[in-house]
Amino acid sequence: MHQHLEPERADRRGPAGAQRQPSRSQAEAWVKTSLAPGSQVVAEYLDNSGLQKELDQLGFNLVGFGCTTCIGNSGPLPAPISKTINDKGLIAAGVLSGNRNFEGRISPDVQANYLASPPLVVAYALAGNVNMDLTKEPLGEDKEGKDVYLKDIWPSSEEIQEYILKYVTRALFATKYADVFKGDENWQAVEAPQSQTYAWDDNSTYVQNPPYFVGMGKKAAAISDIKGARILGLFGDKITTDHISPAGSIKAQSPAGAYLMDHGVGVADFNQYGTRRGNHEVMMRGTFANIRIRNHMLGPNGREGGYTIHYPSKEEISIYDAAMRYKEEGVPLVIFAGGEYGNGSSRDWAAKGTNLLGVKAVIAQSYERIHRSNLVGMGVVPFVFEDGTSWESLELKGDEIVTIEGLADLKPRQTLTAKIEYSDGSTKDVPILCRIDTADELGYVNNGGILQTVLRDLAA
Numbered sequence: 001m002h003q004h005l006e007p008e009r010a011d012r013r014g015p016a017g018a019q020r021q022p023s024r025s026q027a028e029a030w031v032k033t034s035l036a037p038g039s040q041v042v043a044e045y046l047d048n049s050g051l052q053k054e055l056d057q058l059g060f061n062l063v064g065f066g067c068t069t070c071i072g073n074s075g076p077l078p079a080p081i082s083k084t085i086n087d088k089g090l091i092a093a094g095v096l097s098g099n100r101n102f103e104g105r106i107s108p109d110v111q112a113n114y115l116a117s118p119p120l121v122v123a124y125a126l127a128g129n130v131n132m133d134l135t136k137e138p139l140g141e142d143k144e145g146k147d148v149y150l151k152d153i154w155p156s157s158e159e160i161q162e163y164i165l166k167y168v169t170r171a172l173f174a175t176k177y178a179d180v181f182k183g184d185e186n187w188q189a190v191e192a193p194q195s196q197t198y199a200w201d202d203n204s205t206y207v208q209n210p211p212y213f214v215g216m217g218k219k220a221a222a223i224s225d226i227k228g229a230r231i232l233g234l235f236g237d238k239i240t241t242d243h244i245s246p247a248g249s250i251k252a253q254s255p256a257g258a259y260l261m262d263h264g265v266g267v268a269d270f271n272q273y274g275t276r277r278g279n280h281e282v283m284m285r286g287t288f289a290n291i292r293i294r295n296h297m298l299g300p301n302g303r304e305g306g307y308t309i310h311y312p313s314k315e316e317i318s319i320y321d322a323a324m325r326y327k328e329e330g331v332p333l334v335i336f337a338g339g340e341y342g343n344g345s346s347r348d349w350a351a352k353g354t355n356l357l358g359v360k361a362v363i364a365q366s367y368e369r370i371h372r373s374n375l376v377g378m379g380v381v382p383f384v385f386e387d388g389t390s391w392e393s394l395e396l397k398g399d400e401i402v403t404i405e406g407l408a409d410l411k412p413r414q415t416l417t418a419k420i421e422y423s424d425g426s427t428k429d430v431p432i433l434c435r436i437d438t439a440d441e442l443g444y445v446n447n448g449g450i451l452q453t454v455l456r457d458l459a460a
Contacts, residue, residue, distance in 0.1 A: 026059055028128030032077055032107075033059040036068035041176045045167040058122060070098035070106060072248035072272050077109050085109045095124045102242035102344065104292040108249060111292065123150050205263050207278035211356070212451050220447040220456065223381065223407040226332050226360045230311055231398045232319060233288060234296040234391055235337040240344035241371055245283065245353050246290040247274035254306070255285035255320040277349055280356060287353030288319040295319070297398030311399050323357035333357065334402050336391040337364040342371020351378040355449070361404060363418065363432055365390055376441045379449035381407070383418070383432040394430065399423045404432070412436050 027033050035055060037043050043062060046052040052062070063074050076082060077092075085092050086109065094106045094113040097120075101113035114130065124130060126139045138147035155163075182188070193199045200209045235243075242248075250256050250270045259281055260270055276282040288295075289306035296302035297309050298316065309315065310322040317325075326333055335354070341364035342350060351374035354362070361381045375382045383404075401421040410416075418430045436442050447453040 026057065027125035030081060031059070031125050031128055032074075032081075033061070033125055034063045034069045034074035035060040036064050036066065036070075036074065037062070038066060039176070040065065041173055044172055044176060045169075049163065049167045055122075058125065060122065060125075067274065070096055070100055071274050072105055072107065074106075077107055082109050093130045095121050095130065097121050100242070100345065102240055102246075102248075104290060105242060105246065105248040108251070108291050119154065123153075203263075205260060205265055205279060205282070206276055208281060210280045212449065213455065216448070216452055216455075218456070218459070220452070222446050223410060225407050226334065226381075226402070226404040229332040229334045229360065229402040229404075230326060231297065231336060231396070231400060231402065232308055232323060232326075232333045232357070232359060233335050233337075234302075234396060234398050235335065235341070236294065236296065236302075237338035237365075238340045238343045239293065239337055241342055241347040241350035241368075242344055243288075243290045243293040244342070244350035245273070245287055245347050247347070248272050250276075250282075250286070251291070254289055255318050256282050256289065259285055280352070283349050283353055284356045285320045287349070287357055295398075309398060314399075320357070323359075327358050332360045334404075335359055335362045335364075336396060337362065338390065339365040340368055341366065342368040342374075344368070346370040346374065348374055351375045351380065354378065355380050363391075367435065372435055373441075376436055377444055377450040379445055379447075379452075381445060382435040383416070384435055386431050386433070389430065394420065394428065396420070397423070410434060410436065410442065412438055412442055 037046070043052070043065070046055065055061075063069065068074055077085070084090065091112050092107075092110045094101075094110045095116050096106060096113060097116060097118045099115065101115050103111045103113065106113055112130075116124070120134075123134055123139055127134065127137075134150045138149050139153075140148055142148050201207070249272050250260065252261070252267050252270075256273070257267070257270065261267070273283065273286045291305050293306055294302040294304050295306075295308055298307055306319050307316060308319045308322045310317055310325055315322075323333065341362065350371060354375065355378040359380055361383060362375060363383045363385065365385055367375075367382060367384070372382050400423065403419040403421075404416055405419075406414075406416050412434070413436070414434050415431055416434060418432050420428045420430060422428070436445055444450045444453050447456060
């Protein structure tokens with residue numbers, strides 16, 4: 001996958017405002033580039049054909065394979081560019097040939113990400129600007145100072161087919177995948193105990209024994225009513241699973257970063273959330289911690305970065321720290337959101353983290369299909385408002401107390417009432433539709449989740 005990043009501008013000037021000196025020989029100076037092919041096969045045929053040499057000249061050097069660039073592992077932007085973006089509040093743009101364009105994932109400094117084919121990624125890197133029409137405007141100038149357009153360098157279908165037949169061969173795949181599970185010398189040197197079950201290492205910062213089965217009895221109990229719940233977050237529309245559980249870089253100044261440093265991990269070895277998904281301690285601290293998630297409890301326009309207000313103390317703290325404080329106080333939690341909550345990928349940790357933070361219910365205007373199912377699978381009850389109702393129309397501020405009764409006798413797709421107590425003492429009864437859609441799903445929730453259901457079925 002390829003990527004380029006640059007501050008978004010309306011003109012064709014560099015960050016310092018100097019007139020561009022475009023060239024076909026390399027990407028613009030303010031553009032960060034990286035190449036992370038899907039497999040070693042790609043690297044091989046790029047090298048065999050001589051294309052890698054040309055990509056290197058353009059700045060698209062090999063940085064790794066697979067989920068590298070698109071998950072935030074191609075490295076930070078140069079410090080002066082990063083500082084300018086953050087000091088001036090610029091909307092920086094990324095162009096990548098991956099399949100995810102979540103904001104903040106490629107880089108914490110980059111909000112606007114556009115998916116494109118690999119040749120287009122290279123073209124935008126040469127142009128150095130996303131605010132232009134590549135079908136009409138030149139990418140730059142050649143050595144003679146003549147304009148070079150996309151159509152001038154775009155390969156024909158015949159050229160592409162000729163390349164494929166010559167370099168993308170069966171023999172290449174057979175050679176590269178013959179020992180695909182063997183790994184290199186580093187992988188082979190890893191020592192692992194020989195046993196039927198996994199030997200948990202209490203010192204590991206990558207894999208820990210999750211707490212899903214702690215205190216679990218042989219028989220399931222019905223869902224408990226949610227009484228006196230506090231609000232952990234008021235979120236807008238299209239909150240993605242990457243907002244809820246980011247897969248990208250881990251900030252040093254975050255609960256997850258503090259946890260890793262407390263366990264002797266240096267910032268350079270943080271890796272990212274996606275590679276630490278086997279450690280619930282990291283992933284819990286990363287839940288609702290995306291740098292771009294905006295909690296509207298904090299000010300007129302909310303605040304980005306995974307913060308909330310703890311009540312009744314009114315302290316502004318991280319969502320994780322607030323959730324742990326509420327847990328100590330024995331206070332259940334709810335989330336309010338807008339339309340298409342859980343949009344994007346089907347990341348399981350978006351539901352797992354929600355559960356482990358102590359959230360008992362999510363009340364939204366609508367859900368992305370898989371995330372709704374995942375919430376149910378983790379024992380979190382999803383509700384939707386009636387059409388025309390939202391947390392904005394209810395004028396919620398985040399300091400309200402929420403009670404939802406009738407869960408013990410719940411039927412699939414039953415309408416219940418959320419009793420909302422406002423800070424001035426007034427109350428409002430709000431009809432909410434339970435999105436536990438089937439009897440099987442109700443069974444999962446009554447068991448505490450699908451994991452507990454499966455375990456009890458195995459033990460029966």
